[in-house]
Amino acid sequence: MENIKIIIASDSIGETAELVARACVSQFNPKECKHEFLRYPYIESFENIDEVIQVAHDKNAIIVYTLVKPEIKTYMQQKIKEYNLQSIDIMGPLMNLLNESYDENPYNQPGRVHRLDDAYFKKIDAIEFAVKYDDGKDPKGLPKADIVLIGVSRTSKTPLSQYLAHKSYKVMNVPIVPEVTPPENLFEIDPSKCIALRISEEKLNRIRKQRLKQLGLGDSARYANEARIKEEISYFEDIVERIGCPVIDVSDKAIEETANDVIHLIEQQAK
Numbered sequence: 001m002e003n004i005k006i007i008i009a010s011d012s013i014g015e016t017a018e019l020v021a022r023a024c025v026s027q028f029n030p031k032e033c034k035h036e037f038l039r040y041p042y043i044e045s046f047e048n049i050d051e052v053i054q055v056a057h058d059k060n061a062i063i064v065y066t067l068v069k070p071e072i073k074t075y076m077q078q079k080i081k082e083y084n085l086q087s088i089d090i091m092g093p094l095m096n097l098l099n100e101s102y103d104e105n106p107y108n109q110p111g112r113v114h115r116l117d118d119a120y121f122k123k124i125d126a127i128e129f130a131v132k133y134d135d136g137k138d139p140k141g142l143p144k145a146d147i148v149l150i151g152v153s154r155t156s157k158t159p160l161s162q163y164l165a166h167k168s169y170k171v172m173n174v175p176i177v178p179e180v181t182p183p184e185n186l187f188e189i190d191p192s193k194c195i196a197l198r199i200s201e202e203k204l205n206r207i208r209k210q211r212l213k214q215l216g217l218g219d220s221a222r223y224a225n226e227a228r229i230k231e232e233i234s235y236f237e238d239i240v241e242r243i244g245c246p247v248i249d250v251s252d253k254a255i256e257e258t259a260n261d262v263i264h265l266i267e268q269q270a271k
Helices: 015-025 046-059 070-083 092-102 112-132 157-165 201-214 226-243 255-270
Strands: 004-010 035-040 062-066 087-089 147-151 171-175 194-198 247-249
Touching (some): 015 035, 015 062, 157 255, 194 226
Parallel strands (some): 147 171
C-alpha cells in the first residue's frame, strides 16, 4: 500500500497540527496504513503557501494546517480549492465557535500557546529557585534573585517567598540573626531588589510564644524573650540601614497583602 503523505502547515512550529494528525493515524493498523509526515512551520507569506500547495499537489498529500493570520489562511483555502486538494483546518472551526460565543475577535497571533508554556515554565523555575535558596542556604543565589527578602525569624519570609514564586518572581530570603554575619554579597546587590520585613516587638513576641507552644515548649525560652527580640530587631535595623533597602512593616498584614506591597515596590523601582 502506498504511503499516505500528510503535510503539516503552520504559522508557528506546527506541533499542534502534527499531534492531532499523529493521534488520528495511531487509530489505524500501522502494518496496513503507512504514512509520512512533512512539516512546514513558520508560514508567513503567500510564497510559503504556494510551496506547500505545490508539494501537496505533486505528492497527492493531505494538508493539515493551523493558520491564524486571516490573510494567510484565506489564501491557503483558496489554493486548496483551486487545486482540489484534501485538507483539514485544525483550529478554524473551534475558533469560529469561540468567536461567536465570546463575541470578541481573536488575537490571530501565531505561537501564543507556547508563550503560555513559557510563562508556566518560568513559574516552575521561580518555585524551584525559592526552595533552593530558602533561608539563605546559598549566597550564590543573591545576584540571581529578582527579589531578596530579609527579616528576623517568624516574619513569614518562606511562605512569602513561595507566594511570590507563584507569581514567577525568583525570590531568595535571608534570615537576620545577631550571631550570624550576613553574606557579604548581600551588601553588593542592587538595594532596590532587597526588601526588609519589619515587625513590631509585641507582635513578634506573640508569634514566637505561639510557636513555642506548638512545639510543646514553654514560652519562657530565650527565643521569645523580650530582651532577645529587642536585640534581634536592633540588629535587623542596623543591617537595613547598611543596605539602604526599602522596608515593609508586616506586623498586621496577611501574606497576600505583603506580597502585593513587595510587587508594587519592585515594579516602582523598575520604572
